[in-house]
Amino acid sequence: MSSKKIIIISGPTASGKTSTSMNIYDHLLKVGLSPAIVNFDSLLFYKELSIGTAKPSQKELGEYEHHLVDVVSAKSPLNASEFLEYADKALNDLIEQGKTPIFVGGSAFYVRAFVKGMYEANPIPKELRLSIDAEYKEKGIQFIRDFLKENDLDSYNSLHENDHYRNIRAYEYFKSTGMPISLEKEKLEKNSPYDFSINRLNGYEIIHIYLDLPKDEHWKIIQSRTQDMIKSGLVNEVKDLLQNGFTGKEKPLTSIGYKETIQFINGEFSSEDEYIDRIAISTRQLAKSQRTFFKKVTPKETFHPLIDKDNIVNLVISKLKED
Structure with missing residues (x-):
């Protein structure tokens, strides 16, 4: 199997990317490979944010090798140039160790920066x-x-x-x-921004798995996940942050889920239902924006995250076996 291949799993928020990456990971182990998951979801970089980011559990982080999770504090947000440094180092280290990297996330800006490069690639002193x-x-x-x-x-x-x-x-x-x-x-922009076959990755072949599902089905998942975050203690997570030196104005805390929770704590919603609905609606709007970007990206293989689990694994393994 070729060691010059990278798996990318992309898709709108709440489309099953984390569970898909772990399923692929399990099956790669079965065929004798050593996989590792590299995160490019922007909010998972931050140590203090967990519930509102749908971060993998500590158990999952222990069972599945992860990189670029909990790497910095939300008080010092990671910029795109710094992300590229982390991502390139992770890729080089994993390839040297003979591992198969699985890059996972829904942040279109970061995945395009990783694949295509960016005009702010040189860090500002x-x-x-x-x-x-x-x-x-x-x-x-x-x-x-x-x-x-x-x-x-x-x-x-x-x-x-x-x-x-x-x-x-x-x-x-x-x-x-x-x-x-x-x-x-x-x-x-002239460098075909959506053509991932032309990239900055020095000859690596990209196996791009894009996850998507019908909008009405996705909406139910978004609503359910929002409810789960609230039940898991999102409000208390944010209260703890505010009581431990965070102002709420840090860029990661203006993201979906955290922004609305701060507003809820400040009494800016008439009810808990309105607060929960606002998070779900904002999440759906984000998903729409992500779909708009990823639909333009080529090449990619599109799958339903629930129906096509076996097909995804079979495709990845067959692509890895190709010379």
Whole structure:
């Protein structure tokens, strides 16, 4: 079996990626391979977040080798450049150890960065980032917008003035490289952004398993998973975070599930039912966005996560056996 192959399992949120990865893992062991799961779901990077991220249980993390889970604190969010460093190291280490990497997650931005590369691949020097952060706090976003208008008009026109994060990133990039980030983004877009057969992975063959299911069936799963998170103690998880130094404004805590829970704790919903419905609806909207991205991606093999379990395993093993 070839050692230059990577399995990617993608799909919208709550589509069964975790259970599928573990099923594949079990079957690869049976045919004599040594698999390892590498996470690219952005919220699973954070040590303090568990219930609202549908993170694998401690038992599952112990039974199945995982990488890029619980690697940093939510107080210091991981950016895409740092993710690439972690992912590349995990890939190289696993291949050297003769293991079969299974990359799993629904974060379209991260999987595309891993496969295709990104225009912000060079990390911004820490000193520059701290200097710009101080500048932003002193002068505000309008100063940065004015700079972009003069030096990176495409970014200025494409970014909303309220999107402070991306405006600051564009400003940082120009200050670091002397080049508009919009030019680098344009180069990336010309590089067939959805064609995973053309990639940065140095000859690795990608076996891309995409999971999806009918929207009405998926909606029931989303509602059920939301209920399970509440019953498992999501509110208490967030209360503990807020009592232990978190403000609620950290980027990971503005994600779906955590944002609504903070609002619920603050009394911004009229009832628990409204709170639960809001999480489920936001999750469904995220799934729609993820579907829109992944439908454009080629090549991939699409499967129903519940009906096609055997077909998924058979395809993966047959692809791994190919020379």
